[in-house]
Amino acid sequence: MVDPLGVALGVFLTLVVVAVHFTRGATWRAPEDISQQVLERRAATVAETGFPEPGNRAIGAGGGAAAAVAGGAEGELEEGGTEAEEEGPWSLPDDEAETFEIEFVKEGATLEVAENETILEAGEDEGWDLPYACREGQCLSCGGHVTDGPSEDFLVHHGQEMLSEDELNDGYTLTCVAYPKADFSIETREAP
Numbered sequence: 001m002v003d004p005l006g007v008a009l010g011v012f013l014t015l016v017v018v019a020v021h022f023t024r025g026a027t028w029r030a031p032e033d034i035s036q037q038v039l040e041r042r043a044a045t046v047a048e049t050g051f052p053e054p055g056n057r058a059i060g061a062g063g064g065a066a067a068a069v070a071g072g073a074e075g076e077l078e079e080g081g082t083e084a085e086e087e088g089p090w091s092l093p094d095d096e097a098e099t100f101e102i103e104f105v106k107e108g109a110t111l112e113v114a115e116n117e118t119i120l121e122a123g124e125d126e127g128w129d130l131p132y133a134c135r136e137g138q139c140l141s142c143g144g145h146v147t148d149g150p151s152e153d154f155l156v157h158h159g160q161e162m163l164s165e166d167e168l169n170d171g172y173t174l175t176c177v178a179y180p181k182a183d184f185s186i187e188t189r190e191a192p
């Protein structure tokens with residue numbers, strides 16, 4: 001026997017479901033696409049540079065140079081010329097580079113170091129854990145002391161910006177940007 005109350009309840013629930021389905025609030029609507037707005041707002045907070053995208057906002061020491069190279073004729077290196085383009089022992093091919101005997105006093109070893117190689121690189125090639133930070137001549141982390149006299153009598157510095165004339169004359173050097181041009185002895189881990 002059919003229960004009229006059950007039928008009525010079933011009909012009522014069906015109507016409720018149908019009503020909810022066609023109500024506005026139950027329909028899913030995709031949110032407005034604001035990605036373009038977000039991108040534009042973000043771009044407005046970053047300073048403009050002369051370099052073309054995408055390399056112009058690279059972070060770190062190598063980013064600027066990489067961006068400039070990627071920028072070709074528009075890069076600042078092309079216009080003004082910087083240390084990266086300077087000629088020097090660092091730009092010599094390996095088969096043309098002369099070598100010198102460098103005594104590393106604290107390490108107790110004498111190495112043949114090519115004139116296109118830095119003192120820091122030569123030590124690292126031996127597996128020595130020599131100190132460094134910027135590798136661009138802009139700190140004193142890689143400092144060393146030439147025991148034979150003024151450091152620039154024995155080394156060519158490529159872009160060192162930390163040592164004064166007096167300190168250079170006292171024999172101090174930044175090994176990360178120092179290329180040998182004569183035989184000499186050096187104490188690593190020494191800064192003025």
Ligand code: FES
Binds near residue numbers: 137143174176177
């Ligand atoms: S590591 Fe900074 S000057 Fe050499």
